[in-house]
Amino acid sequence: MMSLEEISQKIQASAKRLLAEGRAEVVIGYRRGTTPLTVAPHFARTAEDCDQLVWSSFAKINLATYLPKYPGKVALVAKGCDARSAVGQVVENQVLRENLYIIGVACNGMVDVERILAGEPRPAFEATEDQATIKLSGEGWITSLAREEVLRRNCRVCVSRTPSATADEVIGDQTEPLSADDFADLKELAGRSPADKLAYFKGLVKECLRCYACRNACPLCYCPVCFVDETRPQWLGKSQDEMDTFTFHVLRAFHCAGRCTSCGACETACPMDIKLREFNRVLESEVQKDWQYTPGLTWDQKPPLTTYRPDDEAEFIK
């Protein structure tokens, strides 16, 4: 298997080539972070900047989030989910295809840092990694974790680990798609009473701070003004009122229905570690059931909830 160092070197080489050829003004990737278990998004504009680009198991934020606001030509270092989000943005006319170059990277999943830290209460001052292990060390101790064991939940059911169908080039050994989320747990949820379901979803967001980090980290949330920030009229209260908080999460999830690529950026950004994807998963399963649609896998597929056909089979829409 290609090592993380080899992948990083190939990303750096591609980035330099694309900048030199004028194919991109900036390459958006990752560089080493300032604390253990982190990487920082990195905007490389010069060959020197490119030397800092790395590939890592901590690359959990979705870089496609930066694309809709970026006016020029961009090359994006993309794992499968980032590429799917970028494709979605092109399909939704938020990003020009000709301005986008996707450096696809064969991804083996990203690790769940919150989970690692929850399992290791001692302060870790250093973390090293390869494709199989994460090593943590602190004052007088060192411990090894199998990467497979600490993958994020969404990475365990990833249908596009390598974005081969959409990327302009692919780096690393192709990784096969995993079997998709079977939503088995949602069947049990569907059988519950409406009151029980309401209590379940309200419970999920009980700790919400209304900081909206989930929204800002989401590659789908590109609205110039979010409905929660509208003031004329103000649609939603701003306090920690349970119903206002709940409404924000439900509405955001509905806005993402049929578009969410399960990248997990929302959960990654959430300072309270709320399991935000549980809202999206319900809608994902509905969209797949009704339209057999998985977003972001091809360039020519419109999200089902954004299309209209006069011969639609549903009566209400005619």
Add this chain to the structure above:
Amino acid sequence: MAEYIVKENALRAFFQALAQERRLLAPVRVGGKLQMAEARPEEVTLDYGNTHQSPKSAFFPQTERLMAFHKDTAQSDPFVYKPLGLDKITPTVLFGLRPCDAQGLAICDQVFQNDRFTDPYWKTKYESSIKIGLACDQPGPACFCTAVGGSPYGEAGLDALAAVKDAGLALKAITEAGAEFLKKLPGLESGAAESELAERRKAVESKMPGPLDQAKVAAGAILDIFNQPHWKDTADRCLNCGTCTFVCPTCHCFDIQDEQNDKGGVRMRNWDTCMSWLYTVHGTGHNPRPTKTERMRQRFLHKLKYIPLKQNGQSGCIGCGRCVTLCPVNIDIREVAKQMNG
């Protein structure tokens, strides 16, 4: 000032005594996270790095109902706002404040009560509380209190300071209020703590980062720092998500909101964040901080330039490291501070 030793087998009784005297806030697990929250004596832990969120909500809740009115015209005072909560403040004791957080609260205190105005909602809660710190023996990878004028054994903003000693506590009073409170506490045994605390302070400080040079930021003109080129680079990756402001012990901005129904209404204040577009947008639609660059820059200037200017050189960042740890894109205030001073 008085010094005490609380032996391991007397710890439970100590926390019980605290809870008997006052409402006890201490580090406890809430929803899987260690938080400074209302605690039962048996839940209090001494084994933690720092609480997940800062303790500021003890005095400055995320949503605080300030005043309310009713619409019952049969009564004499319909539609008149009346203050809420000021007449029934529960005396509180906070145990386990980290010195960095206590310093953070002291900075907020200067904002909420100073020679220009006094916020009664903050004042009544803050001043009536007893704050007992727990010195920090295991600073984490993102801790840098020593770089911004603090210490893991710092005393600012505290009425008393404790350190873990033989699974019990060494404890000393710092303020008169702290001494008075501890003196009345049943079952507390006197014992030498001061020299132990001083020694340990030196040992822990020596493992921590040295002072962050902010001399040029302090001497520099605001406009020069304002126009430094590095802001754009940091802003590139900033998501304006606001996590830094929500977890920061010294971020104190709020938004006043009125809500009403057919029976009455309430005026409340909620935490706000300068990372938000809405924070500065004017009624005209003009926004003086139109992009994320200006918004992100505002936060760092506030921490590292404006607060030091207004509070005798005290850094607005107390080095707790929460924003460093929780920023989803690894914007590290230590790096930004160096760039500002560069």
